[in-house]
Amino acid sequence: MSRLRNIPGAADVIRTSEYCIQNPENFRGRWNCVFEKRQPLYIEIGMGKGHFLMDMAEAYPDRNFIGIEMYDSVLFRAVQKAEMRARIREGEDPENVHGLSADVKERPGLMRNCNFRFLRMDARQLTEVFGEGEIDGIYLNFSDPWPKDRHAGRRLTSSGFLKLYEKIMSREARLEFKTDNRQLFDFSLEEIRENGWKLLQYTFDLHNDPEMNQGNIMTEYEKKFSARGNQICKLIAVPRKEENSECDRKIRV
Numbered sequence: 001m002s003r004l005r006n007i008p009g010a011a012d013v014i015r016t017s018e019y020c021i022q023n024p025e026n027f028r029g030r031w032n033c034v035f036e037k038r039q040p041l042y043i044e045i046g047m048g049k050g051h052f053l054m055d056m057a058e059a060y061p062d063r064n065f066i067g068i069e070m071y072d073s074v075l076f077r078a079v080q081k082a083e084m085r086a087r088i089r090e091g092e093d094p095e096n097v098h099g100l101s102a103d104v105k106e107r108p109g110l111m112r113n114c115n116f117r118f119l120r121m122d123a124r125q126l127t128e129v130f131g132e133g134e135i136d137g138i139y140l141n142f143s144d145p146w147p148k149d150r151h152a153g154r155r156l157t158s159s160g161f162l163k164l165y166e167k168i169m170s171r172e173a174r175l176e177f178k179t180d181n182r183q184l185f186d187f188s189l190e191e192i193r194e195n196g197w198k199l200l201q202y203t204f205d206l207h208n209d210p211e212m213n214q215g216n217i218m219t220e221y222e223k224k225f226s227a228r229g230n231q232i233c234k235l236i237a238v239p240r241k242e243e244n245s246e247c248d249r250k251i252r253v
C-alpha cells in the first residue's frame with residue numbers, strides 16, 4: 001500500500017480524539033463498557049481510512065465495531081471522516097463541514113449512539129487487547145499482500161495471525177476476508193485449510209455472486225480496484241472444524 005505522507009499533528013489528534021481508545025489493554029475482556037450499548041463486538045483489522053467500518057456501524061446499529069489501524073497518518077483520516085459524518089448527522093451543512101472542528105469535545109451529542117471506535121495498534125498485539133472469545137466477528141479487507149516469501153508471516157491471513165484470531169473469537173464468530181489479490185487469496189485458502197479452520201463460503205468474483213454479494217458493503221480499496229475491472233475474492237471461515245468439514249460451496253470462477 002502506498003502510505004499517506006506523514007501528517008504533522010496526526011499523533012496528537014489520535015491521542016485526544018473521542019473516537020480513539022488510548023491504552024486499549026486496559027479494556028481487555030470488557031470492551032462493551034466503552035460503548036453505550038452492550039452488544040456483539042466486531043473488529044476490522046487494517047481498516048485504512050475506516051469507510052467500511054463506519055458504513056457497517058451505520059448498517060448494524062445492534063453491533064459494536066472496532067477498527068484497527070497501525071499508521072497515524074491513515075487513522076487520522078478516519079478520525080476526520082468520523083467527525084465530519086457525525087456533524088452532518090447533527091444537521092450541519094455538508095458543504096461547510098471540513099476537517100476537524102476544534103469544539104468537538106464540547107459537543108457530546110456528536111458521540112451519541114456511536115457504536116464504533118478506533119485503535120492505533122499492530123494486529124500482532126491482538127491478544128493483549130482482547131480477551132478470550134471476546135470478538136464476534138473479524139473483517140480483513142484488502143490486507144497488504146507482502147508478496148515476498150520471507151514476509152509471508154506479515155500477511156494477516158498467515159498461520160501466526162490465525163492462531164491469534166482463534167484465541168479472541170467467540171464460538172459463533174466468523175472471519176471474513178476480501179481482496180482482489182489472487183495470490184494472497186490462494187495463500188489464505190491454503191492457510192485456512194492447513195490450520196484446521198472450516199471454510200464456509202468462498203468466491204473468486206464476489207460482485208457476480210448474488211448470494212455472497214447480498215448486503216455487501218464496499219471498502220475504499222474494493223471500490224477502487226473493482227472500478228479498474230479487478231475481480232474481488234471473498235472467503236468466510238471459522239476456526240474450528242465441525243462434523244462436516246467439506247466446503248459447502250462450489251468454486252465460482
Ligand SMILES: C[S@@+](CC[C@H](N)C(=O)[O-])C[C@H]1O[C@@H](n2cnc3c(N)ncnc32)[C@H](O)[C@@H]1O
Nearest residue numbers: 001046047048069070122123141142219220221
Ligand atoms: C491496503 S490497506 C486496505 C484498507 C481498507 N481495509 C480497505 O479495504 O480500503 C491495508 C491497511 O492495513 C493496515 N495494516 C497492515 N498491517 C497491519 C497490522 N499488522 N496491524 C494493523 N493494521 C495493519 C495498513 O496500514 C493499511 O492501512
